[in-house]
Amino acid sequence: MTQALVDSVSDLGPATPKLRIENVGKEFELRKGARFKALSDITFDVARGEFVSVVGPSGCGKSTLLRMIAGLDVPSTGSIEISQDVPGRSPTAVVFQEYSIFPWKSVEENVAFGLRMRGEKRKDALVTARSWLKKVNLGGFEKSYPATLSGGMKQRVAVARALALDPEVLLLDEPFAALDAQMREVLQEELLEQWQDDGNERSAMLVTHSLDEAILLGDTVVLMSATPGVVRARYDVPFERPRSPHLRGTKEFAELRDLIWNDLREEVLAASRAREAADKG
Numbered sequence: 139m140t141q142a143l144v145d146s147v148s149d150l151g152p153a154t155p156k157l158r159i160e161n162v163g164k165e166f167e168l169r170k171g172a173r174f175k176a177l178s179d180i181t182f183d184v185a186r187g188e189f190v191s192v193v194g195p196s197g198c199g200k201s202t203l204l205r206m207i208a209g210l211d212v213p214s215t216g217s218i219e220i221s222q223d224v225p226g227r228s229p230t231a232v233v234f235q236e237y238s239i240f241p242w243k244s245v246e247e248n249v250a251f252g253l254r255m256r257g258e259k260r261k262d263a264l265v266t267a268r269s270w271l272k273k274v275n276l277g278g279f280e281k282s283y284p285a286t287l288s289g290g291m292k293q294r295v296a297v298a299r300a301l302a303l304d305p306e307v308l309l310l311d312e313p314f315a316a317l318d319a320q321m322r323e324v325l326q327e328e329l330l331e332q333w334q335d336d337g338n339e340r341s342a343m344l345v346t347h348s349l350d351e352a353i354l355l356g357d358t359v360v361l362m363s364a365t366p367g368v369v370r371a372r373y374d375v376p377f378e379r380p381r382s383p384h385l386r387g388t389k390e391f392a393e394l395r396d397l398i399w400n401d402l403r404e405e406v407l408a409a410s411r412a413r414e415a416a417d418k419g
């Protein structure tokens with residue numbers, strides 16, 4: 139079944155989720171006759187304005203799920219629905235781990251690119267791009283080329299490019315994983331601030347290996363287990379917004395981190411045992 143877009147809020151009503159993932163499964167054909175089940179029966183909703191973080195062992199299908207939500211791949215079973223609340227908004231926009239920006243385009247042209255593809259006039263697209271570049275602290279770098287930027291600055295461009303599309307659902311696939319630890323924290327904090335200032339009732343899904351990142355940014359953390367990937371648990375993150383990065387240092391944060399880590403650890407070990415068994419078999 140393919141991704142189904144719901145045309146307007148009146149179709150589903152504001153009480154319905156922004157994103158509905160129902161019984162989604164995914165199989166890949168490895169070679170003729172051999173199939174690999176990567177995801178099985180994934181069901182969960184993301185509410186309007188909700189930020190969901192997805193964690194799980196390597197290979198449990200987090201990126202596959204995110205790619206299907208983005209429409210870059212198709213579920214083998216089940217359905218994914220995104221409620222389109224604002225006409226003209228993009229259903230999704232994705233920030234990937236590797237700087238997926240064009241080296242031959244300037245920073246502002248990179249951010250304007252998606253808007254141009256959507257049919258916006260160059261002048262209007264550049265105005266929007268420049269305004270987003272200011273919000274991600276890249277004011278003054280509009281005319282620079284990616285080769286002259288640090289890793290953190292390139293990822294800021296990628297975030298600005300995604301947000302400039304004004305997506306219903308912002309999708310983030312390990313967006314800061316390639317950065318050094320300090321820069322990663324800085325960008326987490328910037329994203330937290332941008333998210334809390336946004337006020338546009340968009341939703342977000344973040345795939346990450348970092349529990350600190352998952353908890354600091356998320357309203358909910360979804361834990362997946364591996365092979366095939368299923369949803370094992372869902373944790374509410376009870377900290378009020380606006381949140382401050384200082385939350386990381388609190389006892390409550392550490393307790394929630396421990397709770398999730400205890401479950402995640404089991405999944406990581408189970409996935410590693412399954413991989414060993416598959417290698418032997």
Ligand SMILES: Nc1ncnc2c1ncn2[C@@H]1O[C@H](COP(=O)(O)OP(=O)(O)OP(=O)(O)O)[C@@H](O)[C@H]1O
Nearest residue numbers: 166167168174176195196197198199200201202203
């Ligand atoms: N195009 C494909 N063809 C065959 N197998 C695939 C394909 N894409 C992904 N897989 C397999 O599906 C499983 C899930 O992959 P996926 O990248 O979604 O996992 P992940 O949880 O995001 O992993 P990681 O945390 O390591 O990034 C893995 O076993 C992977 O090898």
